[in-house]
Amino acid sequence: MSDSLPKDSKSTLATTDNDTPTYMRKIRSFVLREGRLTKGQQHALDNFWSDYGLQYQTEAFDLTQVFGRDKPRVLEIGFGMGQSLVQMAADAADKDFIGIEVHRPGVGACLATAQARNVTNLKVFQHDAVEILEHSIADNSLDTVQLFFPDPWHKKRHHKRRIVQTEFASLVQRKLKPGGVFHMATDWQNYAEYMLEVMQPIAGFSNMSTSNDYVERPEHRPLTKFEQRGQRLGHGVWDLMYKKES
Template identity: 40%
Template sequence: MSPLPVTPLPGASTVPDLASIDPADRHMATVRSFTPRRGRVTLAQRDALNRLWARWGFDVADRRLDLGELFGDDRPVVLEVGFGMGETTAAMAEADPDTNVLAIDVHTPGQGSLLHDAERRGLTNIRVANGDAIELLRDMLPPACLAGIRIFFSDPWPKTRHHKRRLIQPSFAALAASRLVPGGILHCATDWAPYAEWMLDVLTAEPELVNTVEGYAPRPTWRPVTRFERQGLAKGHQVADLLFRRR
């Protein structure tokens, strides 16, 4: 399939420097919810990054995004935080072509894999951001602009001394809620029971969010099983979904 005719994104960067630049190094937060993961970049991933990054990718920076300009239409936008290799992201985007997906991660092979998969499937409703999701939400996205936020199987940071690194914190819950439109959904999933309890407590305490069910939600049929989820299930872990609505 030939490359889709998509114009370069406003302010898009060049392809990440695969040899020397760690995507996480450019950003300002002092406590990270993620650790950089370089991994081996395959030829297909490198090719996708080289050809498609200027069209469909951008670096997190201190500037405001216009989501309509970013995607070239006014379809609702869902932010996916931490997409791994992107296979489930692409599957959900393909299954829901009326929704645009802004996917953010710092894993270079995953970025290349998602771009490659999006092109292979002929998708035009995916954009890829490189950097810290907190900075993206805080600095680049205006209030009440997202139809949803998905956070599937983020690092649970199980050791007590590392709990401060968990993404789901009171400050993050407030920030995420502020970027959702009224009625927008914050959807989290984890296979780590103590983290599920932590998330339930934090999200319940955020006054702008309301739980869509009592406790944990049934697993939505439209959410594909992720690689991390399969690994957790193989270990006998129970998966918890949490779906909170912006008031």
Template identity: 45%
Template sequence: MPENHAPTQPTAQPTAPPRARREPMFPDGPAPDPAGSHHERRIRSFQPRRSRVTTGQAEALRRLWPKWGLDIDGLHRLDLGELFGDPKLPVVLEIGFGMGEATARMAAADPSTGILACDVHTPGQGNLLALAEREGLENIRVANGDAIILLREMLAPDSLSGLRVYFPDPWPKKRHHKRRLIQPEFLDLAATRLAPGALLHCATDWEPYAEQMLEVLTAHPRFENTQPDGGFAPRPEFRPLTRFEGQGLDKGHIVRDLLFRRV
């Protein structure tokens, strides 16, 4: 889902050819509304970003979605061992991966961990699939849709070895703070799907949101801070420095990492 607020790729790339009206862009690819209307109306922490799909991204979606993609329809429970082809493979859920460059680098650096990458941004989905194929990354699966439905209805209790939320939309206006993902209710749900000892890793360059994350995570009884001083963590080596993050640092932004363990 489009939690990551990094800018998309330059628009100068060739785009997919036009399609006939009402014809699905990707008949065997990601659905525009995979969960349909059978789920409750509620405030969501994301909004789809409308941007063009390049020819390369479209081709990756058409060829690779049936192999490595899945729609979050909320209608069935996922067997992660079957999904990744290895029942012993630990799986980390990443919510909001932008264009997928950091996800691909983490998957390449740790092939012994599966990454279930969730987003609703179609160009990013296609880009990540293309990267996975180019780099031979068999440990990536791309999920399309609402991560809350994925957690609540499609993942078994204690099934995740980790959860990553990098640079989610900060919703800076006060009236929009209720849309922020990291809230007590979200942590209640996440705690049921994370195995004991699993790591919840958040990162943001928006200081007020970082402070809120630290406050709600510290107050939650099922998470404990990995930092002895109870504060923010240094960026761990396994989280790559992205292009978007580097641009923010050049502008003087402060990036905060939070590493909490499920107890």
């Protein structure tokens, strides 16, 4: 995994031999700033990765084999320090969860929390989410894809770095089962409006909002400390949920 952003600034679509669109992204939605690991995070990476970690590969995993069962599968992109992801996995033993995060301290913290809570229905990647989705996750294999509080890249000249783009949403759609859900949340109103603008024209996705915009926070998405603080300060949070049509 590279520590620097690629120089190219364009995203393109290619096709495979079977004419399936392939997302060929040349600009990343993140900057990898490697923070210092705490002793606890390093300990978790050294000792618990074998239990929870999945290495990026260019062939799709057999997720039934990975988890030893065939249950609904939830994939979260950019889980931060992992507290809410572990909470969701602990609260939903009848589902299997996959987390993706590029930052090692967050991965270490997630592993430590999962081990402490004896969570067994969770696997974690430390790699670029787009490459994971494109190569390591089979089409029509996920029930839910979650993207909570991604970097808003709020300056207009940086909007091209936002992860929610038409090509990315189409990639997510490919990975979802028919009836599967793409769930996004942001605390930046401008980004929420931008997400709507990107998502609404995409054929094969239907907005689950009765007003065709935002939904109330579902109970399965934990309220984070950051979000609680924002609510006290009067900040808004916008949830968007789109279902893949069969």
